[in-house]
Amino acid sequence: MSNWLEHSVQVEVDVPIETVWSLWSDLEQMPRWMKWIDSVKVLEDNPELSRWKLATGGLEFTWLSRILKLVPQQIIQWESVDGLPNRGAIRFYDRHGSSIVKMTVSYAIPGFLGQLMDNLFLGRVVESTIQADLERFREYALNVKAQ
Numbered sequence: 469m470s471n472w473l474e475h476s477v478q479v480e481v482d483v484p485i486e487t488v489w490s491l492w493s494d495l496e497q498m499p500r501w502m503k504w505i506d507s508v509k510v511l512e513d514n515p516e517l518s519r520w521k522l523a524t525g526g527l528e529f530t531w532l533s534r535i536l537k538l539v540p541q542q543i544i545q546w547e548s549v550d551g552l553p554n555r556g557a558i559r560f561y562d563r564h565g566s567s568i569v570k571m572t573v574s575y576a577i578p579g580f581l582g583q584l585m586d587n588l589f590l591g592r593v594v595e596s597t598i599q600a601d602l603e604r605f606r607e608y609a610l611n612v613k614a615q
Contacts, residue, residue, distance in 0.1 A: 489540060
């Protein structure tokens with residue numbers, strides 16, 4: 469039995485939507501701004517699938533993720549098909565010269581962990597980490613734009 473937790477965060481980036489999209493749609497670049505993501509490897513024989521590795525505080529999780537929906541400059545939606553249960557979407561909003569990036573992530577916490585940890589505390593940690601990831605992305609995108 470698992471409990472699912474969901475978080476949504478967003479950031480405005482003073483970079484055109486085309487640049488924001490090109491950075492996010494290259495999944496293997498995500499560890500550059502996502503603190504907990506150690507690696508992402510898109511499968512050569514099936515580019516809809518990617519192998520993810522998360523490492524934090526001595527814990528390591530891996531999962532295989534499938535792209536469910538991909539609309540250029542609008543949305544990347546995914547779900548895990550094995551390993552750490554998770555799903556979510558990155559949505560992109562064009563603000564004519566700048567962009568809004570909104571990330572929604574849901575993940576399953578095994579029942580025994582949910583009993584050991586206060587879900588509200590865990591949720592605050594995850595949400596603040598994801599928000600910091602998006603802020604790191606903003607800085608990364610601004611540096612790319614400046615080059």
